[in-house]
Amino acid sequence: MTERLDVAVVGAGIIGSATAYYLAARGLSVAVFDREYVTAGATGRCPGGIRQQWSTEDNVRLMMKSVEIYEGLSEELGAEIDFHQGGYLIVAKTEEERRRFEDQMRMQRSLGLPVRWLEPGEIKEMVPQLDVEGIGAIGAAWNPTDGYANPFKVTYAFASAARRLGAEFHLFTPVRRVVVEGGSVSGVETDKGFFGAEFVVNSAGAWSREIAETAGVSLPNRPYRHEILATEPVRRFLEPMVISFHDNVYFRQSHAGAILGGWGDPNEPPGYNLSSSPKFLGRFSRLLISYVPGLRSVRVVRQWAGLYDVTPDAKQIVGEVPEVAGFIQANGFSGHGFMAGPITAKLVAQLISGEPLDLPIEGFSIERFRRGETGREASVVG
Amino acid sequence: MARRIWDHPILDFERGEPLKLIFEGREITAYPGESVAAALVAEGVDILGWSKLRGRPRGFFCGIGKCSSCLMVVDGIPNTRTCVTPVSPGMRVSRQRGPPPIPDVVPEFDLEREEVDLAILGGGPAGLSAAIAAADLGASVLLVDENFRPGGQLIKQTHKFFGSRENYAGVRGIEIARRLLSEVGGLGARWVLRSSAVADYPTGSGHRIVVRRPGGATLVDARAVIVGTGASENMLAFPNNDLPGVYGAGGLQTLMNVFGVLPGERALVIGAGNVGLIVAYQLLQAGARVEAVVEIMPRIGGYFVHAAKIRRMGVPILLRHTISRVLGRERVEGAEVVAVDDSWRAVEGSERTFDVDMVVLAVGLTPSVRIPAQAGADMIYVPQLGGHVPVHTPRLLTTLDGMYVAGDSSGIEEATTAMLEGRIAGAAAASDLGYAPDRAERVISEAQRQLESFRSGPFSSRVLEGKEMVWEKAREVIG
Ligand SMILES: Cc1cc2nc3c(=O)[nH]c(=O)nc-3n(C[C@H](O)[C@H](O)[C@H](O)COP(=O)(O)OP(=O)(O)OC[C@H]3O[C@@H](n4cnc5c(N)ncnc54)[C@H](O)[C@@H]3O)c2cc1C
Ligand SMILES: Cc1cc2nc3c(=O)[nH]c(=O)nc-3n(C[C@H](O)[C@H](O)[C@H](O)COP(=O)(O)OP(=O)(O)OC[C@H]3O[C@@H](n4cnc5c(N)ncnc54)[C@H](O)[C@@H]3O)c2cc1C
Ligand code: FES
Numbered sequence: 087m088t089e090r091l092d093v094a095v096v097g098a099g100i101i102g103s104a105t106a107y108y109l110a111a112r113g114l115s116v117a118v119f120d121r122e123y124v125t126a127g128a129t130g131r132c133p134g135g136i137r138q139q140w141s142t143e144d145n146v147r148l149m150m151k152s153v154e155i156y157e158g159l160s161e162e163l164g165a166e167i168d169f170h171q172g173g174y175l176i177v178a179k180t181e182e183e184r185r186r187f188e189d190q191m192r193m194q195r196s197l198g199l200p201v202r203w204l205e206p207g208e209i210k211e212m213v214p215q216l217d218v219e220g221i222g223a224i225g226a227a228w229n230p231t232d233g234y235a236n237p238f239k240v241t242y243a244f245a246s247a248a249r250r251l252g253a254e255f256h257l258f259t260p261v262r263r264v265v266v267e268g269g270s271v272s273g274v275e276t277d278k279g280f281f282g283a284e285f286v287v288n289s290a291g292a293w294s295r296e297i298a299e300t301a302g303v304s305l306p307n308r309p310y311r312h313e314i315l316a317t318e319p320v321r322r323f324l325e326p327m328v329i330s331f332h333d334n335v336y337f338r339q340s341h342a343g344a345i346l347g348g349w350g351d352p353n354e355p356p357g358y359n360l361s362s363s364p365k366f367l368g369r370f371s372r373l374l375i376s377y378v379p380g381l382r383s384v385r386v387v388r389q390w391a392g393l394y395d396v397t398p399d400a401k402q403i404v405g406e407v408p409e410v411a412g413f414i415q416a417n418g419f420s421g422h423g424f425m426a427g428p429i430t431a432k433l434v435a436q437l438i439s440g441e442p443l444d445l446p447i448e449g450f451s452i453e454r455f456r457r458g459e460t461g462r463e464a465s466v467v468g
Numbered sequence: 469m470a471r472r473i474w475d476h477p478i479l480d481f482e483r484g485e486p487l488k489l490i491f492e493g494r495e496i497t498a499y500p501g502e503s504v505a506a507a508l509v510a511e512g513v514d515i516l517g518w519s520k521l522r523g524r525p526r527g528f529f530c531g532i533g534k535c536s537s538c539l540m541v542v543d544g545i546p547n548t549r550t551c552v553t554p555v556s557p558g559m560r561v562s563r564q565r566g567p568p569p570i571p572d573v574v575p576e577f578d579l580e581r582e583e584v585d586l587a588i589l590g591g592g593p594a595g596l597s598a599a600i601a602a603a604d605l606g607a608s609v610l611l612v613d614e615n616f617r618p619g620g621q622l623i624k625q626t627h628k629f630f631g632s633r634e635n636y637a638g639v640r641g642i643e644i645a646r647r648l649l650s651e652v653g654g655l656g657a658r659w660v661l662r663s664s665a666v667a668d669y670p671t672g673s674g675h676r677i678v679v680r681r682p683g684g685a686t687l688v689d690a691r692a693v694i695v696g697t698g699a700s701e702n703m704l705a706f707p708n709n710d711l712p713g714v715y716g717a718g719g720l721q722t723l724m725n726v727f728g729v730l731p732g733e734r735a736l737v738i739g740a741g742n743v744g745l746i747v748a749y750q751l752l753q754a755g756a757r758v759e760a761v762v763e764i765m766p767r768i769g770g771y772f773v774h775a776a777k778i779r780r781m782g783v784p785i786l787l788r789h790t791i792s793r794v795l796g797r798e799r800v801e802g803a804e805v806v807a808v809d810d811s812w813r814a815v816e817g818s819e820r821t822f823d824v825d826m827v828v829l830a831v832g833l834t835p836s837v838r839i840p841a842q843a844g845a846d847m848i849y850v851p852q853l854g855g856h857v858p859v860h861t862p863r864l865l866t867t868l869d870g871m872y873v874a875g876d877s878s879g880i881e882e883a884t885t886a887m888l889e890g891r892i893a894g895a896a897a898a899s900d901l902g903y904a905p906d907r908a909e910r911v912i913s914e915a916q917r918q919l920e921s922f923r924s925g926p927f928s929s930r931v932l933e934g935k936e937m938v939w940e941k942a943r944e945v946i947g
Binding site for chain 1: 520544545546547566567568569570571572573575577666667669676678680687842844
């Protein structure tokens with residue numbers, strides 16, 4: 087490899103793969119490096135939930151744009167991605183939650199999101215199997231245009247389309263160092279040697295902090311284990327994704343019928359632990375059965391864990407870092423990088439090719455932490 | 469349909485008072501001790517369900533709970549493995565089309581906890597021998613098996629075993645199982661049936677094992693664990709390989725030899741290793757015709773005596789042949805066999821059709837290693853041992869503290885070696901936990917000596933090659 091790349095992308099999750107696609111579509115030369123394979127990170131471990139009901143305006147706008155992309159993505163990439171808009175049902179259990187949801191829904195509606203409040207009876211009508219009284223739901227925030235897609239299909243569709251457009255994927259090729267010369271990136275050092283590049287995109291998920299460090303850039307991100315499981319398939323009965331911030335729980339039903347869901351342990355310490363715990367199995371199973379008692383005799387068939395790449399305000403970091411020209415961050419997604427993936431990747435491509443951006447990204451710049459700004463995203467689950 | 473065997477040259481099927489199952493609204497006769505699937509097949513029900521996506525008919529295949537071909541709704545609970553579920557009077561059974569709805573019954577579910585020195589997963593020859601060795605040295609033992617009949621593959625082996633006298637040569641497999649079981653009981657080791665180990669979480673000081681059983685689950689906290697979960701049967705790729713009437717050799721043995729059910733009249737056996745040859749002989753004993761034994765290799769893989777026995781009874785063994793497809797829509801109605809050339813390709817024009825209603829696959833086994841893989845033990849792919857196995861030392865210790873493996877789940881071999889490995893693993897676990905280490909070490913070296921002499925024969929050279937690879941890896945990882 088002698089020629090200098092326009093862009094070297096670190097990490098072949100949804101972010102790296104989609105970024106490669108949008109860059110290649112602009113005629114730029116791109117290579118993606120992953121120390122394992124496409125979807126080896128959080129992307130291949132997440133259930134693919136796509137939600138636009140967020141507590142901060144910039145996230146609502148971002149996710150609405152992403153959904154626009156998702157709606158036409160299958161056609162654009164020429165591959166099935168199992169995108170399904172069955173809605174997100176966010177259960178409220180306390181009056182405090184109801185007030186908060188009402189405020190948020192007002193903001194979300196002003197941005198054009200068709201979100202509304204459901205009374206317990208309406209929830210019951212929508213999903214008769216939910217034990218609305220049993221869990222003490224007093225209502226729910228409901229947005230019918232939320233949904234899910236299959237993370238493997240989406241990411242492989244992006245990667246294949248990127249390859250067709252000339253992007254290279256170097257799999258099982260760890261990036262050891264982002265090389266900086268005179269305040270600008272000059273390329274990446276990998277197990278396959280040095281690759282010169284004008285720009286380096288850091289989309290290494292929970293390992294982004296380590297990658298940034300090799301360029302002397304310090305990120306505030308921390309990895310947190312999040313566990314998840316899948317049951318055997320049962321006949322479709324659940325259209326929406328059901329979540330509760332109160333119980334820190336989410337679940338949905340896959341196309342094939344499996345229930346996928348997780349519970350976030352508030353006492354989980356940061357770290358790269360990817361093991362599965364009996365505590366999660368017990369806690370989540372109990373919670374799930376309290377929501378849908380009929381699942382009691384349905385078997386769990388798999389359990390696994392992935393990492394959230396969490397920033398201090400639970401919002402992603404997108405954009406160039408001021409200290410190293412050409413070093414672009416696209417990480418810190420704090421548990422919602424799958425849904426944010428397509429639009430974020432597109433914005434990164436626009437930024438690199440100098441086009442006008444579809445949305446402003448100042449709110450996601452790393453400098454917000456340095457300025458001590460707060461604007462915490464509160465609607466994080468799992 | 470008269471599929472139950474009442475007269476058998478060497479087996480007595482003592483059936484108790486018949487009882488009734490309700491199968492999709494109609495009454496079906498069953499006998500106590502039968503599995504639901506066996507009872508249905510005995511009564512002529514070949515289609516136990518339909519595949520989820522394409523709606524293809526599914527029938528009995530493995531008979532030991534490993535292939536998911538027999539999932540049915542039993543008393544309202546979907547996806548029940550009917551081949552390892554015993555019948556009971558009035559039980560309601562129905563077939564599934566597509567994913568089943570979530571049940572409207574909400575059964576009781578209780579969670580129990582248990583503490584024990586040593587948990588043994590699987591009660592075949594390996595697990596039973598491990599239990600005997602460890603209990604004899606003073607360890608408290610809990611053995612769990614997901615079947616409702618203990619003994620693993622032994623209980624369907626009606627032939628007399630080879631090997632050395634100290635390891636039951638000349639004794640039939642079913643009898644060996646009986647003896648091992650009574651020894652286990654005599655030593656005060658506990659065993660529970662219909663209990664599937666579904667997960668193992670290493671805790672640092674031991675293992676927390678989740679065991680699913682009727683009515684709930686048990687969390688077993690064990691200081692050490694031995695995995696003796698056996699193997700599952702291999703499939704071959706050919707059109708219609710999924711039709712009811714295509715059986716795994718072990719699955720058919722279970723039907724014939726354990727439950728006394730012969731599901732057809734004419735069979736084609738694929739594979740001329742020992743298992744294929746033995747199953748062909750047992751089919752003849754049960755009163756079926758065996759049209760041929762088909763073997764893709766240019767020579768017979770099994771022992772000469774087994775081959776001679778069936779040849780004497782007029783069964784042709786077709787070398788350099790393989791099955792190319794099964795005929796039929798709802799169940800096997802025939803099979804097509806072709807000759808193969810030196811590069812394993814079908815020879816054009818060599819197709820022959822056999823009018824059979826049973827196709828029996830005896831094409832090898834794959835170690836059942838989900839528990840060690842899930843728990844995080846290092847795995848290694850060794851074709852000579854049948855696939856992925858946990859890396860283990862000659863003492864059967866895996867790369868996880870306190871986890872041992874024995875029998876087919878450490879590499880496909882035989883019942884005799886499974887028993888020896890079980891003894892070694894049981895003694896090693898007890899010794900490592902501090903029980904009678906001196907005596908334990910003597911048990912281990914004696915069993916290792918026997919294992920070595922057993923494996924010195926020409927039939928074991930491949931296995932030994934595989935084991936060497938595993939031990940070499942273990943030396944690297946564990947030291
Ligand atoms: C249990 C769970 C549930 C989730 N649920 C949702 C959800 O419903 N909706 C949603 O939007 N998001 C969800 N998320 C978050 C989402 O999965 C992530 O935000 C998203 O997948 C991040 O994608 P990525 O491409 O940035 O990172 P990743 O998918 O983690 O990819 C990073 C890649 O970088 C590679 N890498 C690391 N180090 C190096 C190196 N040195 N050299 C080369 N390559 C390297 C890794 O191998 C990996 O493939 C969930 C996450 C988890 C764990
Ligand atoms: C047709 C045939 C003929 C054979 N003939 C001979 C012969 O002549 N001589 C000879 O030496 N060998 C013979 N063998 C091989 C021999 O039967 C096996 O090698 C031996 O039974 C392996 O013993 P095992 O204890 O490892 O496993 P198995 O006997 O398979 O026992 C495993 C046990 O584990 C249980 N189990 C599995 N998973 C779980 C779980 N998750 N939780 C709880 N329980 C579980 C199963 O129910 C089963 O009872 C034959 C095998 C076959 C199939
Ligand atoms: S699981 Fe029952 S036949 Fe295989």
